[in-house]
Amino acid sequence: MILLCILSIPLLFTLAPFFVKELRSLGRLNAIGHLAVLVAVFYFALTTTLPVKFFDFFYVDALSVFFLFVISVVTFAASLFSIDYINEDASSGFISERKAKLYYVLFNFFSFSMLLVPMVSNLGMVWVGIELTTLASAFLVGFYNNKTSIEAAWKYIIICSVGIIFALLGTTIFYYAVSQAAAKTLNWHEIVPLAKNLDANTVKIAFLFILVGYGTKAGIAPMHTWLPDAHSQAISPVSAMLSGVLLKTAIYAILRFSIITNACVGVDFTSNLFILFGIISLIISCGFILVQKRIKRFLAYSSIEHIGVIVTGLGFGGLGAYGALLHIFNHAVTKSFMFFGAARVVKKYKKDNLNVIKGVLSAMPFCGVMLVLGMFAISGMPPFSIFFSELFILISGFSQGRYFISGLFLALLAVIFGAIVYHLSRILFGKKPESLKPGSEALSTKLSFLFLLIFMCLVGIKVPVFLNKIILAALEILKGVSHGL
């Protein structure tokens, strides 16, 4: 029943803007709602024996709980960050009060659709959920309704829809394979035991369509072209959600299919594909990160890089898969953190060009410090969490004797590290423009930064018992994806 609570909170909160007049209290209420979701997910994970199954519609196991946890952490942080951000937008007349309220409606609908994806048991409904996330977020990408944001939203919805149609094609072929094996079901927990009876060739082709289709949504290169536009044009708290968790819901869908595929044709097929696409994503994002001029676009390309890291880790399997799951969490937290920082900077300077912004540290002391920490965290320096998940993936690569791939992986990460530090240190240091007065942030904004920072540091020092337990349980389910721990 807790699960229904988790789903119904965001759904109920889509109505909140019609009852609460004042914008700031609406924001606070929204944050409290998402805190409740986070607590509920936490409580559910601690108290319930998994898997939980009801209505023949929901099926939640450790893998789902892991994704639910990631989603609820990031949405809570984003809702906290939104309070002041939206309020400022509205009070400066940038958006109307009405539109600000619309934001909260869409925000909740978006988080609802993302929370739905890991819960449903039916592969067709997973597809529906992922299409819903696109539809819900399209308006948030085109929120400012100017030329660039509408263009980004159009590209986003068109490219993702095409991708997702290929995913549906893959799902249909899967369903055909299953119905050939004399079972009329799309519930994945019912398909897994049957997987051995499926026609290997059909399943392989279906998985290719799935990987290309959901891969588009996950931002795997070369299907990533919508991503930099959408992430840079979306309203900033939503950019954080897009980068932090939307991409991961698509990864979740790919994982579900790969479990079945592996059970049917063995791990090598998916594992090689994952490594191939992972490395391509790293190479492409590396090139674009080097030459970026705009801060949010630069962060968007960095998301493609991290998706590449995750997918490569999944390809390695074993310790690599553990690293990949941990990286999903770490990247979600750290990238949201960075988007928040970038959002504050863009708002203060009214510019987003990396060549023009100077002296963030002196103009915005709090944000500046946060960005320095974030810069090292996102580029993979110890003691922050991303370092460790990338290390796990590398260790697993080398220990399997994949020297060339692992070496390439390491080299690309090193180049990207340099690029990130170079770009961000240019804006952080230097002399601030005379006209800008140093200012501080609202309490809720500070809290959203600190909330994420705790996770970034904590996981870096020691993976919390709770998180470790879910990830290990999720790996157990992924067995088959991985070469065994």
Next chain:
Amino acid sequence: MHNYIFLISILLVTYYMVIVKRLPALVGGFRLQSLFLFFITVSFAFSEKESALYIVAGLIFLLKVILIPSFLTGITKKIKVNENLGLFLNPQLSIFIVLLLTYLSYLFTFKMMSFADKMQSVTFALTLCVTLTGLFMMIFRLKAITQIIGLMVMENGLFLLAVTMCKGMPFLVEISIFLDVFISVIILGIFVYRINTLFTHIDVNKLTNLRG
């Protein structure tokens, strides 16, 4: 036998949609394609005695034959857009490429997939061909509305696959997919309005503010 006739008709309508030059004709082509999809669904519902398929057929008729085409026509009228499609490739070249796609789909089906039934091979190839043609239309036509239609054509291809090979998806899934498709068309329509008011055109090849 009549199933083959419907399949061939769908293929021919798809070719027709590739060579037309004006928007109303394209929307008409889509309506016709959906109509044949409706026929084939009814025919399968009858021969397989699947009552759920009748409802699916009804939804296809309601949404894809009536509502979506009228909605698209409504938009074109309202924003007073130039009815010329603006082709990147002329009809001759387009039809040549689509014929090539058809051949490739057949090649793919017969080399890669192993169907026991000949009917299934044919429908799979056809589905692939219709889906790819939809993609082709999305890439090589200028107007935003043609991209919506291209998307719908791709989806028609998929429904064809689901109906003919799997006797329809599980019922709940099928209904949700229909709902999703309908919502996405409406949202895309809203964005076409916005593009038109902001840019005073709906030529997607001129949307080039975001690069690199």
